[in-house]
Amino acid sequence: MAAETSGQSTTRGINIQETAVGFADEANIFKQFLVNSTTSARTIRYWAKTSGFLTGTTTTGMTTSPIANVAAGALPTVAEDSWTRYEVEVRKYFIESPWLTMEDLRDSPLSILATNVRSLTRAVANQVDARIYAVLSGSLLLSGSVMGGWSAATANPILDILSGSAVIRGQSYDISNLAVLMHQNDYKSLMNFIIVTKGSSIPQYASNKVENGVLLNFMGCRIVVSNNCTAGIPVMLVPQTVGTWFSFVPITAVTKEEEGIGTKIRVWEEGEVVLTNPNAGFVMKGA
Secondary structure, three states: OOOOOHHHHHHHHHHHHHHHHHHHHHHOOOHHHOEEEEOOOOEEEEEEEOOOOOOOOOOOOOOOOOOOOOOOOOOOOOOOOOEEEEEEEOEEEEEEOOOEEHHHHHHOHHHHHHHHHHHHHHHHHHHHHHHHHHHHHHHOOEEEEEOOOOOOOOOOHHHHHHHHHHHHHHOOOOOOOEEEEEOHHHHHHHHHHHHHHOOOOOHHHHOHHHHHOOOOEEOOEEEEEOOOOOOOOOEEEOOOOOEEEEEEEEEEEEEEEEOOOEEEEEEEEEEEEEEOOOOOEEEEEEO
16 A cells, blocks of 8 residues: 555545535424524624514404504504513534544555544434424424324324414415424324324325335425424424524534554534524424
């Protein structure tokens, strides 16, 4: 094997970073449902809108909106948007490999480096995913009870999904492209309900859909399955509306060389998710 020069070492480091970005894009499945932005400061201040259409204030005995059918010469009703100010700090996700010995790298550099970059990057991406779900499931304003969870005999996932979309539509958001994030156990219960319980009522799901085992779209909702979701708590949201991922430092991988010993790989990312439209999502919580 030819000796490595410093130039080749630098090239190898660049390739590691490019590989890390590629793996991160594949693993970070929840970011695609958020607005992706950057921040130059570690403190993020934002305002979340908590009101839908402006309606004005109704008084006792009033049967219509105070905006509608106003008498000639009367003063207009007063109404304004409602906003809540928040302030959050970005979070750092940081991990590194043990020393990869010089001897191991010379024996099989591609497999060792590639495997470690992939594993470390996916570990960071997984924690970012978990953070996004935690914020969504814990901070959305709209929620409803799923009777006993979808695995219960009395469960009706179809009605729960319809109820969630109706509540979001009641806040004046477009529901034509909803996404539902769920744990694989809830996906199993949903598929069982569609194919086994209601199979004869929905023949297309009892036949061709079961062939590939993946339910991509159901009642206008994209079904997204992830182990980072909590079983029994599916989250419905309006993509690119409910929130924003602010990136302070994008996913990054570098090598740390110790002459005569070996190499370490470090991977990190810094950012935070914020809910800019907390009424553009719905949490289905098991009773």
